[in-house]
Amino acid sequence: MPGSLTMIRHAADVLLDAIDRTAAPVCVGVDPVVDRLPGATAVSSGVSPGVSSALSSAPRAEAAAAIRSFTLDVLDQVAEHVPCVKFQSACFERYGHHGVRVLAEMIAAARSRGLEVILDAKRGDIGISAEHYAVAAFGDDDSEATGARWVTVNAYLGGDGIEPFLRPGRGAFALVRTSNPGGDALQSERLADGRTVSEAVAGMVAEVGRTAVGERGFSALGAVVGATKKADVPRLRAIMPQQIFLVPGFGAQGGGVDDVKPAFDSEGRGAIVTASRSVIYAESTGSADWPQTVGEAAARLADEVGRAAGLR
Amino acid sequence: MPGSLTMIRHAADVLLDAIDRTAAPVCVGVDPVVDRLPGATAVSSGVSPGVSSALSSAPRAEAAAAIRSFTLDVLDQVAEHVPCVKFQSACFERYGHHGVRVLAEMIAAARSRGLEVILDAKRGDIGISAEHYAVAAFGDDDSEATGARWVTVNAYLGGDGIEPFLRPGRGAFALVRTSNPGGDALQSERLADGRTVSEAVAGMVAEVGRTAVGERGFSALGAVVGATKKADVPRLRAIMPQQIFLVPGFGAQGGGVDDVKPAFDSEGRGAIVTASRSVIYAESTGSADWPQTVGEAAARLADEVGRAAGLR
Numbered sequence: 001m002p003g004s005l006t007m008i009r010h011a012a013d014v015l016l017d018a019i020d021r022t023a024a025p026v027c028v029g030v031d032p033v034v035d036r037l038p039g040a041t042a043v044s045s046g047v048s049p050g051v052s053s054a055l056s057s058a059p060r061a062e063a064a065a066a067i068r069s070f071t072l073d074v075l076d077q078v079a080e081h082v083p084c085v086k087f088q089s090a091c092f093e094r095y096g097h098h099g100v101r102v103l104a105e106m107i108a109a110a111r112s113r114g115l116e117v118i119l120d121a122k123r124g125d126i127g128i129s130a131e132h133y134a135v136a137a138f139g140d141d142d143s144e145a146t147g148a149r150w151v152t153v154n155a156y157l158g159g160d161g162i163e164p165f166l167r168p169g170r171g172a173f174a175l176v177r178t179s180n181p182g183g184d185a186l187q188s189e190r191l192a193d194g195r196t197v198s199e200a201v202a203g204m205v206a207e208v209g210r211t212a213v214g215e216r217g218f219s220a221l222g223a224v225v226g227a228t229k230k231a232d233v234p235r236l237r238a239i240m241p242q243q244i245f246l247v248p249g250f251g252a253q254g255g256g257v258d259d260v261k262p263a264f265d266s267e268g269r270g271a272i273v274t275a276s277r278s279v280i281y282a283e284s285t286g287s288a289d290w291p292q293t294v295g296e297a298a299a300r301l302a303d304e305v306g307r308a309a310g311l312r
Numbered sequence: 313m314p315g316s317l318t319m320i321r322h323a324a325d326v327l328l329d330a331i332d333r334t335a336a337p338v339c340v341g342v343d344p345v346v347d348r349l350p351g352a353t354a355v356s357s358g359v360s361p362g363v364s365s366a367l368s369s370a371p372r373a374e375a376a377a378a379i380r381s382f383t384l385d386v387l388d389q390v391a392e393h394v395p396c397v398k399f400q401s402a403c404f405e406r407y408g409h410h411g412v413r414v415l416a417e418m419i420a421a422a423r424s425r426g427l428e429v430i431l432d433a434k435r436g437d438i439g440i441s442a443e444h445y446a447v448a449a450f451g452d453d454d455s456e457a458t459g460a461r462w463v464t465v466n467a468y469l470g471g472d473g474i475e476p477f478l479r480p481g482r483g484a485f486a487l488v489r490t491s492n493p494g495g496d497a498l499q500s501e502r503l504a505d506g507r508t509v510s511e512a513v514a515g516m517v518a519e520v521g522r523t524a525v526g527e528r529g530f531s532a533l534g535a536v537v538g539a540t541k542k543a544d545v546p547r548l549r550a551i552m553p554q555q556i557f558l559v560p561g562f563g564a565q566g567g568g569v570d571d572v573k574p575a576f577d578s579e580g581r582g583a584i585v586t587a588s589r590s591v592i593y594a595e596s597t598g599s600a601d602w603p604q605t606v607g608e609a610a611a612r613l614a615d616e617v618g619r620a621a622g623l624r
Contacts, residue, residue, distance in 0.1 A: 158494025
């Protein structure tokens with residue numbers, strides 16, 4: 001390979017390879033909420049023991065330091081079991097520039113541990129604003145080394161709200177069918193042509209994503225399809241054959257193994273299931289061995305979903 | 313009034329009063345893009361003269377300092393002419409924690425100049441993540457003194473993605489009909505019941521907003537309705553009688569005085585027109601008197617729209 005030329009690999013190829021390597025089509029959601037941090041983390045970040053619940057009103061710098069410490073422990077525990085983590089941007093943005101600084105550092109920390117990174121920011125803007133958001137998520141340059149590889153986006157503004165995120169070696173997951181109860185209000189509305197609104201969004205995502213398909217047949221534009229909406233999955237898959245499905249709602253939100261199966265193709269590919277609370281808060285008390293319980297929960301998630309997909 | 317009790321006024325009442333006071337139902341959009349900053353600003357922020365176009369690859373701290381300096385000049389110029397500014401969050405987030413820190417400082421600077429502040433962040437998430445975004449936008453407490461008073465939100469996830477933003481003394485503008493060309497792809501789709509998708513969103517916004525109506529009859533949940541979609545405005549107004557319309561697309565995006573008139577009621581109320589590039593980049597060259605041209609453009613915007621609404 002020529003000296004200074006860096007080959008930028010397609011984001012979907014990289015993610016699918018990482019899933020194959022681990023036989024774990026899963027992602028651990030890192031949604032650190034100060035009130036829920038184990039006591040031990042609060043201590044190690046300089047906050048008095050036993051007062052983690054008081055951190056919600058602690059200075060932003062202290063709170064950011066606490067979620068930094070917690071997140072590093074989580075990354076250390078899950079890196080050997082799963083190929084990917086998803087950071088909930090809101091959890092960090094809550095603490096202003098302190099939190100945003102920690103978020104960038106945690107994304108780098110995850111990548112240095114070999115983890116694929118999705119930034120769950122649900123951004124949705126157009127033109128130069130969307131380009132700015134892409135730079136914020138992915139970093140300043142097109143090198144593969146910095147920032148998140150993927151970001152979640154909102155498609156309500158149309159294709160011009162999505163395209164700026166499809167940069168070389170990067171990708172986006174567009175919200176198609178969300179797992180929350182209120183999602184039905186709009187997403188289940190029936191169009192005159194018989195499709196639902198979420199199916200119309202799926203059609204748009206399939207079309208925009210067609211321009212960015214990798215060697216393995218999947219697009220750099222994926223789709224968020226909630227595990228709690230299992231009945232909708234077959235039609236959404238038919239509309240979006242080239243989209244990797246990012247599937248939230250597993251675990252704490254009520255989705256089970258049977259709910260995520262339909263998202264995978266016959267070879268167990270094409271989807272990645274994400275779980276947050278059921279992994280990172282597997283041990284809700286302040287017990288000293290909480291990091292191990294996080295690792296065990298990540299291993300269990302990988303095994304359950306890997307089997308459901310037929311990869312194990 | 314009792315000593316330590318602070319009366320938190322309704323966000324819509326405060327905004328409508330501010331518009332009345334100035335007879336200017338307008339908002340200046342602050343979307344600082346480093347490549348477009350006047351040379352003078354680049355100089356005052358420590359960057360060599362004449363190289364503002366090179367700032368796009370400058371270190372993030374330097375770029376953030378340049379947009380800080382520019383934004384302060386803009387705020388100084390527009391504060392006497394308009395009641396409100398809208399910060400494009402992406403322009404600041406692009407520069408990571410440096411930019412986010414400047415954004416918080418600029419929101420405080422705008423408020424200290426008596427300006428109402430909308431944070432154009434188009435956030436769209438649910439549950440505790442939406443609550444985190446609300447804290448990020450509004451500040452840590454319910455005092456009226458910190459953070460933005462309003463934030464823009466995306467309604468694709470339903471009511472549970474909006475409600476967390478309707479905090480005491482704060483409000484949100486939900487994206488209903490956006491001004492970009494691609495917005496039609498989804499928003500103009502026709503439902504089986506004859507409504508468009510954006511009208512369905514409007515109905516949801518009207519319903520969620522009904523719980524948060526102020527003394528002047530308008531809700532703390534407003535709606536973004538683009539000036540370039542004039543034909544849709546009468547029906548959207550009929551569906552959303554209690555929503556303040558935030559109207560982008562005026563000026564640089566092609567909307568004119570006739571396009572924004574339908575957004576106002578017979579008394580010239582119920583809407584606020586926002587313009588960004590046509591004001592803050594009124595003088596695109598590096599001339600030394602650019603701040604005055606920004607002030608003049610803001611005064612012109614206020615006069616044109618104030619007359620269109622019948623307030624002048």
